[in-house]
Amino acid sequence: MVIDGVEVPEDGADHVDHVGELLQRVAAGDDTAFARLYDMMSSRVFGLVLRVLVDRSQSEEVLQEVFLEIWQSASKFAPNRGQGRSWVLTMAHRRAVDRVRSSQASADRDVRVGFRDLEAPRDDVAESVEMRIEGRRVAEAVAALPEAQREAITLAYYGGYSQSEIATLLGSPLGTIKTRMRDGLSRLRTLMGVTT
Known part of the structure; x- marks a missing residue:
């Protein structure tokens, strides 16, 4: 079966982490491997970032930041701790969330110094803070899952x-x-205290 231009073995066949292999070659300075990795993963990374940021131009900037970070820190990828695809998508999600937080911090600063409407509805501010706290709780809960569960959930949702x-x-x-x-x-529901 071919996924993202890469031959992936069928169930039961020996599984090869193609993205992980490319990351290891990128860590060694292989720019051809980096180009292949970009071709293989950029559309997935962009889609993920765009879902978080909504803004297309900011998503394009974050996409470039993610691949710059991959080039600079590919040596930090540990194949024994998970799949390369999960590592890349987690990095992309983290970057996108950081951009949202940065934009919110900038907007908050502008409000404090009077550049924006000082009469911003308090419900918006409370909702924003609540969403950030909840996002942090979810990230901590996902990190507490066993690797196999975390990897499957990360690939599905991110x-x-x-x-x-x-x-x-x-x-x-x-x-x-x-x-x-x-x-x-x-x-996750148990860790988050959600009752069904």
Whole structure:
């Protein structure tokens, strides 16, 4: 099966982390590997960033920042701790969230010094603070999940992959991926104190 231009083994075949291999070559300074990595991952990264930021021009800037960071820090990728795709998408999500926080901080500063309407509805400010706190809680809860569950959930929610695509990417049976996601989401609800 071919995903993002890369031959990916079917279920049961030996699974190879193509993105991870490219990251290791990028860490060694291989610019051809970097170009292949960009071709393979840029549309996924851009889609993820655009979902977080909504603004297309800011998303394009963040896309470039993410790949600059990949070029500079590919040596930090640890293949024994997860898939390359998850590492790249997590980095992209973190960058996008940082951009949102930076924009909000800038807007807050402008309000404090009088550049914007001082009569901003307090509900908007309270809602923004609440969303940031909740986002932090979710990130901490996801980080507390076992690696297999965290990886499946990260690929689904940050990467936009279907359960079938995740099964193919990870070389695991579809039922296993469904179980990891179900158990991971159940554990997230418990960690977040959500009752059903």
